[in-house]
Amino acid sequence: MILAASPWWTTVPSVGAAIGYAVLAGWSARLQRGTISAIMVAVWVLHGLALASLLGVEPVRFGFATLLSVTAWLVLTVYAIETRLYPQLGTRWTLAGLGAPAVLLALVFPGSTYPALLSSWLPLHWALGIASYGLLGVAVAHAWMMQRTEQHIRRGTPAPNALPLLMLERLTFRFVAAAFVLLTLTLLAGWYFTVVLATGGWAWTHKTVFTVMSWAVLAVLLGGRHLWGWRGRLAVRMLYAAAGLLLLGYVGSRFVLEVVLQRA
Numbered sequence: 001m002i003l004a005a006s007p008w009w010t011t012v013p014s015v016g017a018a019i020g021y022a023v024l025a026g027w028s029a030r031l032q033r034g035t036i037s038a039i040m041v042a043v044w045v046l047h048g049l050a051l052a053s054l055l056g057v058e059p060v061r062f063g064f065a066t067l068l069s070v071t072a073w074l075v076l077t078v079y080a081i082e083t084r085l086y087p088q089l090g091t092r093w094t095l096a097g098l099g100a101p102a103v104l105l106a107l108v109f110p111g112s113t114y115p116a117l118l119s120s121w122l123p124l125h126w127a128l129g130i131a132s133y134g135l136l137g138v139a140v141a142h143a144w145m146m147q148r149t150e151q152h153i154r155r156g157t158p159a160p161n162a163l164p165l166l167m168l169e170r171l172t173f174r175f176v177a178a179a180f181v182l183l184t185l186t187l188l189a190g191w192y193f194t195v196v197l198a199t200g201g202w203a204w205t206h207k208t209v210f211t212v213m214s215w216a217v218l219a220v221l222l223g224g225r226h227l228w229g230w231r232g233r234l235a236v237r238m239l240y241a242a243a244g245l246l247l248l249g250y251v252g253s254r255f256v257l258e259v260v261l262q263r264a
Contacts, residue, residue, distance in 0.1 A: 010053040014107040017046035018100040025097035040080065043096075047073050047103055054110055062126075063111020064254035065102075067133060072102035074134030075141060082171075086163060109258060125189040132182035133246065139175035140243045143236045146172055150232075173225060176239060180218045183246070187215060210249035217242040 020043035028036055051070055054061050076099055146168045153165065190208075221238040224230035230238075 007053070010050060010110075011107060013046040013049040013053070014103050017043050017050055017103045020046065021096045021099035021103070025100070028096075043099070044073075044077065044080070047076075047099065050103055050106070054106065059113040061110045061113050063109055063258050064251040065105035065109040066111050067130065067251055067254075069102045069106035070130050071133045071137050072099045074131070075137040078134070078138045079141065111254070111258065125186065125193055128182050128186040128189055129250070132179050132186055133250075135175050135179035135182060136243050136246060139172055139179055139239060142168060142172040142175060143239050147236060169231060172239075173222075173235075176218065177222060180215070180222060183211070183215050183218065187211065205253070207249050207253045210245050210252070214242045214245035214249060217245060 020039055023031075024036065024039060024043065031039070047069075051066070051073060054066055055070075076096065146165065149163075149165050149168060217238055221230065221235060221242065224238075225235060
């Protein structure tokens with residue numbers, strides 16, 4: 001199992017961010033708006049410092065938990081910016097609750113070390129992949145909100161946010177399209193680096209198979225929406241399926257290697 005004694009400059013911001021996320025998720029209703037904003041900024045900075053201590057040093061450490069932590073940070077960052085653009089969207093502190101376990105998992109399972117890069121352009125492949133995870137995570141969060149809003153409309157009860165359902169739907173598919181573009185670039189970059197740097201060429205590993213399957217589901221979803229106007233439960237279920245496949249692609253395979261098989 002890849003456990004490591006994390007240095008204090010990783011432990012302190014990680015624990016601080018986890019505590020802040022827990023406070024926002026559990027006690028935000030009792031706090032003043034200014035206090036909530038100050039805590040959110042502090043949590044965002046602490047979480048970013050925790051990630052920088054893993055990704056911004058040599059040798060770089062990365063694994064399934066680190067990717068989950070980065071994804072959670074990106075989702076909350078995008079959502080925080082979005083609430084500034086659409087104040088009526090409201091703040092979903094249930095999203096903040098996802099940040100606490102993510103940042104703590106990255107502290108316990110920092111992942112494997114990458115002491116040497118085969119190419120100075122290889123971080124571009126990683127960055128594209130991380131960004132696609134983050135944007136797809138944002139799309140899933142919006143799809144969940146869209147479902148909740150639709151349920152409230154069917155029941156005739158006030159919706160938890162004032163954004164119209166169609167606007168939520170447009171926002172959801174904008175993030176889906178952006179995630180699809182980045183995932184396409186990730187696969188192309190992965191193919192290029194595999195062919196150029198590896199003697200065996202393109203390998204159909206578990207990570208590759210699940211990632212390609214996720215890309216295919218997103219392609220069908222976007223194509224179906226453009227050609228036949230797919231929406232509602234069908235579209236949301238396909239989005240969830242694509243996100244699940246992508247999660248299995250890297251996070252699942254690395255979890256098996258790092259935790260189950262205890263291999264770097």
